[in-house]
Amino acid sequence: xKYAKLYAEDIQVGSEMPxxxxxxxxxxxxxxxxxxxxxxxxxxxDAAFAKAAGMGDVFAHGMLSMGFVAQSVTDxxxxxxxxxxxxxxxxxxxxxxxxTCKGRVLAVRPPKNGDGLSLVDLELWAENQxxxxxxxxxxxxxxxxxx
Amino acid sequence: MPIQINTxxxxxxxxxxxxxxxxxxxxxxxxxIGDLSPFYLDDTVxxxxxxxxxxxxxxxxxTFRDENADTSLLLRELGVDIGRILHGEQEFExxxxxxxxxxxxxxxxxxxxxxxxxxxxxxxxxVRETTVTDSDNDIVALMRGTTVVRx
Numbered sequence: 001x002k003y004a005k006l007y008a009e010d011i012q013v014g015s016e017m018p019x020x021x022x023x024x025x026x027x028x029x030x031x032x033x034x035x036x037x038x039x040x041x042x043x044x045x046d047a048a049f050a051k052a053a054g055m056g057d058v059f060a061h062g063m064l065s066m067g068f069v070a071q072s073v074t075d076x077x078x079x080x081x082x083x084x085x086x087x088x089x090x091x092x093x094x095x096x097x098x099x100t101c102k103g104r105v106l107a108v109r110p111p112k113n114g115d116g117l118s119l120v121d122l123e124l125w126a127e128n129q130x131x132x133x134x135x136x137x138x139x140x141x142x143x144x145x146x147x
Numbered sequence: 148m149p150i151q152i153n154t155x156x157x158x159x160x161x162x163x164x165x166x167x168x169x170x171x172x173x174x175x176x177x178x179x180i181g182d183l184s185p186f187y188l189d190d191t192v193x194x195x196x197x198x199x200x201x202x203x204x205x206x207x208x209x210t211f212r213d214e215n216a217d218t219s220l221l222l223r224e225l226g227v228d229i230g231r232i233l234h235g236e237q238e239f240e241x242x243x244x245x246x247x248x249x250x251x252x253x254x255x256x257x258x259x260x261x262x263x264x265x266x267x268x269x270x271x272x273x274v275r276e277t278t279v280t281d282s283d284n285d286i287v288a289l290m291r292g293t294t295v296v297r298x
Contacts, residue, residue, distance in 0.1 A: 022181060029179070036172070036179035038212045041229055053230030054297075062234035063209050067180035070205040079186035080198065082205040086238035086291075 005078050007146040008108060008118035017103035017122065020072035025060050025097050033064045060093035065135055069126055072101035077120065077141045087124070087137030098129040103139075117142040149269045149298035152225045157260040159224075163252050164213035170247035173203045176210060203245035208279055208288045209237075216255045218294075225273065227296050235272060235293040243287045245279075251287060254278045258291070262298070271296040 030044045039061055042049040050058045066087050073082055093099060103124040111118055119140050126135040170190075177187035182204055185192035193201040214220065222229055245251070259274040277290040 029181075033179040036176040037210050039209075039218075041218075041232075043230060049230065053228075055230075063206060063237065064180065066237055067182065067204065067206045071180060071182040071184075074182070074184060074205070079184045079204075080202055080244055082239075082241055084238070084240045085205050086236070088236045089234050 005076065006143060008110075008120070008143040009146050011105055011108055011120055011143065013105050013107060015105040017072060017076050017101075017105075017124075020068065020075060020101040022068050022099045022101075025064075025093055025095055025099070027058070027095060030058065030060055030064070033061055033067075037061065037063060039063065055092075057094065060097075062089040062135075065089070065093055065099055065126055066137075068099055069101050069124055069135055069137060069139075072103065072126075073122065073124070073139050073141060077143060081141040081143060082139060083119065083142050084140040085137065086139070087135045089134070090136055091128070091132055091134045093128065093134050097134075099126050099134065100128075101126045101135075106138075111145070115142075117144055119143075150227070150231075152227055152260075152271050152296060152298070154260045154271075156221075156224050156257050158257060160254070160256045161216035163254045164216055165250050165252055166211045166213070167250040168203065168245060168247050170201065172210065173201060173207065173247055176207055177204050180204065180206075198244055198246065200246055203247075205239055205241060206237075207245055208239060208277070208290055209292075211251065211253050211277070211279065213253070216253070221257075221273070221275070221294075225271075225296065231297045233295040233297070235295040236291075237293070238289075238291040240289040241287070243281065243285060245287060249281060252280050254280075265295075265297075267297070269298040271298055 107121040109119040122139045124137045258276040273294045279288040
């Protein structure tokens with residue numbers, strides 16, 4: 001496998017990222033993410049706690065959804081390509097929700113550091129199965145040129 | 148009645164803490180997200196790749212925790228129960244790949260604390276910035292996270 005799946009020449013302003021559709025959120029994934037990340041906030045694990053806190057039921061770690069968004073970029077542009085990734089968590093993700101990550105290219109900047117890497121600026125968002133945005137954000141990825 | 152939080156920690160810098168990245172933790176983290184890229188999971192494929200080893204996914208630095216600079220301590224200092232917080236925003240900048248076996252130094256500061264009215268009542272926003280450097284003292288990653296407190 002090569003470093004990036006695409007070259008800078010393959011990307012144009014307005015190009016749409018292939019959507020990444022993740023499996024429905026299950027409690028076991030939230031438990032697994034807690035262990036992997038070290039975020040053991042009971043609001044993601046314990047329905048009684050979440051209810052007492054006024055949140056109705058457990059909800060997913062925002063960072064899990066951000067991980068999905070990061071995956072959507074690296075699936076398209078290659079592992080190790082992300083230089084910057086910033087998101088706002090717009091809505092809670094609940095058990096059973098299906099998160100779809102989408103994006104489009106805002107700009108392609110030619111290499112200037114002598115490293116030969118172009119910088120691709122992306123607008124990103126993720127939606128639940130009702131089409132509600134659960135994340136909005138931006139990313140910058142570095143891509144080699146074909147030449 | 149909205150709660151009062153301790154805003155005196157705005158600007159506070161926590162003691163720097165070291166984190167050694169374990170190979171298995173990178174894989175556990177990638178699998179928890181369901182991101183099965185071989186560059187995170189497959190030692191053989193990654194060895195033949197551009198980095199000569201697996202690397203960590205972009206959001207992995209969120210795992211760089213220390214009991215002297217973590218969310219539990221922050222909440223105690225703010226005087227806030229964990230059930231009141233939400234993750235508002237998060238940003239990562241990456242300058243070098245994060246690799247297994249490497250030890251990184253993390254410097255955390257409270258960049259800002261401010262309050263404003265939200266849809267469902269008054270909110271406080273606590274902005275934490277972490278600088279991650281490697282053994283060459285190069286900046287590897289920057290993290291900036293905003294925690295929302297329902298007051």
